[in-house]
Amino acid sequence: MCAESTPATPETESMPNNFIHEMIIQDLAPGGRCAGQAVHTRFPPEPNGYLHIGHAKAIVIDFGTAEKFGGLCNLRMDDTNPSREDVEYVESIQEDIRWLGYDWGDRFFYASDYFPQTYEYACRLIKKGLAYVCELTPDQIRETRGTLTTPATPSPFRDRPAEESLDLFRRMKDGEFPDGSMTLRAKIDLNSGNFNMRDPVLYRILRANHHHTVAAWCIYPMYDFAHPIEDALEGITHSLCSLEFEDHRPLYDWVIEHIDAPAKPRQIEFARLGINHTVMSKRKLRLLVETGRVSGWDDPRMPTLCGLRRRGYTPASIRSFIERIGVSKVNSTVDYGFLEHCLREDLNANAPRIMGVLEPVRLILDNYPAGQSEQFEIENNPEQPETGTRTVSFSRELWIDAGDFQEQPAKGYFRLYPGNEVRLKTAYIIRCTGCIRDAEGRILEIHADYDPASRGGNAADGRKIKGTIHWVDAQTAIDAEVRLYDNLFDIEDPDAADCNYLDHLNPDSLVTMTGCKMEASVRGLTAPAAFQFLRHGYFCLDAIDSKPDALVFNRSVSLKDSYRGKA
């Protein structure tokens, strides 16, 4: 069960032009680099982990850009390094992208399916004298690569005859040499200030079980060689990626040029997404999972798409968030609060409401006939009257939230306190007459009288009632557990270089409340299922932990700061 509260249709029409769009518009203009062509992009994750909100930015940009220009976006597993990849990830990646609302049609590819062509292109480079088989060890390659200010020294194998390299390369593929003993290297520019151009490795020998090709290959192309080829073979016109690949663009272009590629894709880089109070790197997220600091990749505190989904985030809210933060080349960190804002906005408009109390206290209406019961029709969503109403039962004994009563009211408090009137939402106006405490001073029950003439919540004499509170009929209430989630880290920037993020896990990131009470109509609800109550978080049914007799709710967004600290 997934919490989808809104149709998953990307609204890229509303997406304002960003610098990538401007570049594409120029490419498309008459005489431009790809005048007359259809825009074609791709989202190329390596299947070595779960997708997170940072990937959502790339997904929205890749799919959204293609859609904006009436083109297509492929989904491609960039699986050129078998050692860390797994089918578990290729499946979760597809599920999460679908959940976000994007469709790659029949254009699902594996980079590893192109290995035969990639091999042929490598042979072509060798024949042109642009690549050679090198027998230097990894250490030797590092030592001869030079430094920031000194050029690389040539490999002793750099001028090996093409025929010899071709033969060796074939034998590398045929498994004649051990892992790591040889590489295929491009012959480019040892003096370049860009390390990527100092004879980069194109192929390495690696015996590992590949999740897709199994043991068909024992040589694997490097990203820098494989990626431009993958893009060219698929007819990609614009290869969008993150900023750290800017230095790789000259090599990308070099490959495209020298293999005589069937297409000339253009790489454009944008800044990846940073959000405060969380970490985004797969390595760090993986460690949280493996050390049990969270319950899994889908722990509702995780910034993974499956975690956000379980927390109650809607696909529309995530898409809206990405579209609204914009696209630029500035390294930026967006406030987590903005993500929450986008969720609140969607939930407020589209989520069905129920009433519930987290910390139940018994409320007894002394003048309400014992044994009597009545029904109220309550709107499911005041923002959408067309979503109808539900029936909620009411009787003499109710549950209200402890926070909605103060025996000694604080200054400005306008909910229930002795002598004060408050409205039980859509039911009656009541006046508090006092409360009973046990020996330890805990409130056992609150007493009040109801105004029979106020059925529906309006006073017959027109008097104004300032406070309105939630309530649940004690006779029909359903028990539930509620989990309050907060930021995973208690500092703004757990990624800061001078801090160990594991030392800053927020100890209050998960607070579990048991014995909570929900109105009975929650039973009939399936996904989408998000609820707002208790001034004023949004909660949603946990799709994974819920059982028929033990509902579990996750709080989707924390309370607004302006409300924190108030009674």
Add this chain to the structure above:
RNA sequence: UGGGGUGUAGCCAAGUGGUAAGGCACGGGACUUUGACUCCCGCACUCGUAGGUUCAAAUCCUGCCACCCCAGCCA
């Protein structure tokens, strides 16, 4: 020290020589059968910085400063 990038409000972000959009956050007010939502109002005499060109500069030129990325047989 070499190469590649980026600097507009607390956080994102428009702006492309004609006098600083918008959103989040924040503050104030109105409304309210959720202290939510919604609605108003306020929030950069200034665009990293110092000069220069111009009638006019965030936009053009020069110098300086700050920050990010790069020396994997990772992507």
